[in-house]
Amino acid sequence: MTTSTKRNIKKQQILDAAEKVFANYGFANTKMEKVASEAGISKGTVYFYYDTKENLYMALTYQAIQFLIDRFYQVLDEQRAYPGIEGSLALVHSYLQFCEKNPLYADLMLDYMTVNRTTRDGMDTNRLTAALQDSIYYRKIQDIQNIPISLITQEIKRGVEDGSILNKQQPELLYLLAWSSTIGFVKLNSAAGKRQSLLNVDVDVWRTQLLAQMRQMLLVTSFELV
Amino acid sequence: MTTSTKRNIKKQQILDAAEKVFANYGFANTKMEKVASEAGISKGTVYFYYDTKENLYMALTYQAIQFLIDRFYQVLDEQRAYPGIEGSLALVHSYLQFCEKNPLYADLMLDYMTVNRTTRDGMDTNRLTAALQDSIYYRKIQDIQNIPISLITQEIKRGVEDGSILNKQQPELLYLLAWSSTIGFVKLNSAAGKRQSLLNVDVDVWRTQLLAQMRQMLLVTSFELV
């Protein structure tokens, strides 16, 4: 095993540990010591691989987006032979699974958006935001951030073109409707606690309805306005 | 003006300031000093009215829920003459407005759920959670937490009974679908920044579609499964 490989394994171990800890405590309440102990190493070593807490967080964000992109390509590959609506729903489904696997993923992307925003707006950038933007991973994410969105909207367009999707709204709008539903679903479930069923509603039924609603949306020509 | 009234006014001023600061920085990055200066008073005075940061946060949560409940009652009063579907959608709409007015409100409730959860589960309660549960407002919230949900599900039931809502799913499920969509919508918009339109989609169009989708949902007998 090369030195580089060993380094990468260790980096991955840290990332895995960080994922657990950030997911349980959130960014602010996560202690580097806890990440280290979760990874079975010392604090110093964590700092050897990730020089700030913010950098570690951004590395995790980068990885999450990479995973999502990989998954999306895989789904697209599987769905190539089917109509666009199936590919689109499969993408949404895989995104939902992705977020359910670890609610942190949804937060990571939301946080990235927030950080990214303050770069543009002239907002009073606080220390935290500035530190996040300093991360090398911040730049790396900027290069790939649009890929998931791009893949999904392209698939919707394919569905519109092959006639399987009837809704003629902007693909981006359709994506936002799906994305926000997913985020809300994940947020509520995560806040309620994984074991707990919210309002006595079965989570599986809920998820199924959510997806059914999305299909419905793609099949409808237009919505009546409220 | 009585002494008690003056006290309440000051408490409200602090709460207003806290709302701004928590909304901008989140709980962890909010400094009591900042809340004080935002309220135009000194740090000590903030502590005179709210003895911990956590208590201030919970007071805000309590107020948010109270506001929501007040708004709900008002909406229900206005919708009394109309069929249940209109009342239900009006409630959802008012909830959406409520969260859009200040995205912090959505977070407050989500955070409350998380805190509340650790009370039930035997989770490894951290310092923050424990402090939040110590707040007098935590107890007060427990007494009213179920009212919004109850009001909305009752209105859905009225709609089912008067025949305006055709979907025969559990009202709770319908509520969750609406609730999660709303949270996702608010979260995404707040992350993107108020001035920024996400993916070049007009927010008003997005919101309209969201509500249309909800009406659709209530009018459909049942969804096809994916």
Added chain:
Amino acid sequence: MTTSTKRNIKKQQILDAAEKVFANYGFANTKMEKVASEAGISKGTVYFYYDTKENLYMALTYQAIQFLIDRFYQVLDEQRAYPGIEGSLALVHSYLQFCEKNPLYADLMLDYMTVNRTTRDGMDTNRLTAALQDSIYYRKIQDIQNIPISLITQEIKRGVEDGSILNKQQPELLYLLAWSSTIGFVKLNSAAGKRQSLLNVDVDVWRTQLLAQMRQMLLVTSFELV
């Protein structure tokens, strides 16, 4: 009732309250708010009469010494007809009662001695000590501090002269032996708690033995050295 009289009554109420609170919590852990509430008045009023916490403490010290002096004169008056040994022991006894009535009295005098000492030594005077020395009562105490000691040593001398006291040691030494026993007795009892008997020894027996030991001491010509 004159204005001046009313003032004095109020000052005395505050002093009484302060006595209770200082006795229960010690100087550092006593809050002016607590003194005020104990006196049934507001914090501002306490400050109207005693402009610093240290001043209040020194006022209490002054009063304690005054009380002790008054008591000593009274005892001396009662004992005038009896031999000096009886007068001396009666003084010691009254001192013991004085300290037992409120253990704070012993502390007040000890603290005064400490504060007084740092005036002489070139010690690194801390803020607290400096503030105590600033009190107007500090000066007043300086004028009367030696009276109790003087009264007791004079009475011992009278006993030596009238032949009732056989111990020819310095009266000051005899006083110190009595004084330190008393302080130790009070300290231990106060630490143990008033209701609690220490090591299952009856406090009354202990006190009796203590006084017997002192009489013994005055009656003995000289001690064997250890």
Added chain:
Amino acid sequence: MTTSTKRNIKKQQILDAAEKVFANYGFANTKMEKVASEAGISKGTVYFYYDTKENLYMALTYQAIQFLIDRFYQVLDEQRAYPGIEGSLALVHSYLQFCEKNPLYADLMLDYMTVNRTTRDGMDTNRLTAALQDSIYYRKIQDIQNIPISLITQEIKRGVEDGSILNKQQPELLYLLAWSSTIGFVKLNSAAGKRQSLLNVDVDVWRTQLLAQMRQMLLVTSFELV
């Protein structure tokens, strides 16, 4: 030198520094920053070894009692061949030396007794007391607190049995008389300041008399009541 050894050395250095500072300023006026600088380290390091000020104080208390116990065993070992009265007086003497070496030791034990008392009584436990009781050392002290008393009373009993001690009072009572004298002696001397002689009485003479008085006490059959 092992890691564990180094840690213990550092812990001891901090304890030594804390001893000086607490002795000079008392608990309330001691600043952790001062302890740190006295130890030649930073505040953070102090907290690395002792997580609260109260814990540090209790650690010191524990050490003081341990030292006393060690000293007592040593004295008992030396006195094994001599009659019980000599052993008893030697113990008292060593206790006196122990307290004179650092008056803080007497305070530590007194404070411990006070803290311990509020555990039993249903007293309105204040923050400080609660924090002291939370210390891990508080528990450790509870396990050894009775040893010094036990050793001394046993030695007195030995003296009674071998006929060297004639006083037939409870050994516990005799111990209390000795203990309180010692505490009073130390308190007065510490308040007066080490360099200062109180009332122009030579401290060595005073101490000698104190010990002579104790021997006297053990040799007397019974005291006349006052």
Added chain:
DNA sequence: CATGAATGAGGCTTCATTCAT
């Protein structure tokens, strides 16, 4: 490279004191 002790800036909170009413 790994460790874990050491650092110190930063933030929460307390409470003596002040001051407007």
Added chain:
DNA sequence: GATGAATGAAGCCTCATTCAT
């Protein structure tokens, strides 16, 4: 005079980060 809200200096403690071994 009395009140109690307002102030802010001061001190405890946390924890990201550094660094000697």
